[in-house]
Amino acid sequence: FEMLKANMPKAFESVQVKTIRLWEYCMHRWIEAYRSGLPMREAQLRVQLQRSGRLAQSRCTCVSP
Numbered sequence: 780f781e782m783l784k785a786n787m788p789k790a791f792e793s794v795q796v797k798t799i800r801l802w803e804y805c806m807h808r809w810i811e812a813y814r815s816g817l818p819m820r821e822a823q824l825r826v827q828l829q830r831s832g833r834l835a836q837s838r839c840t841c842v843s844p
Contacts, residue, residue, distance in 0.1 A: 808829055812822035 808826045812825045
């Protein structure tokens, strides 16, 4: 746990806040897909559809088209 506490500030400094926010936004999409009871593959398709704008406008970049 001590090593984690020492490395977290270094890790946060190495990543832009914008990138962290984009991943957080995308993870909310995944959580909602799983929460609705979709299996993995269907959840992935749902997130991809949302990313492409077919279901909603999105900035999610964590799933490649």
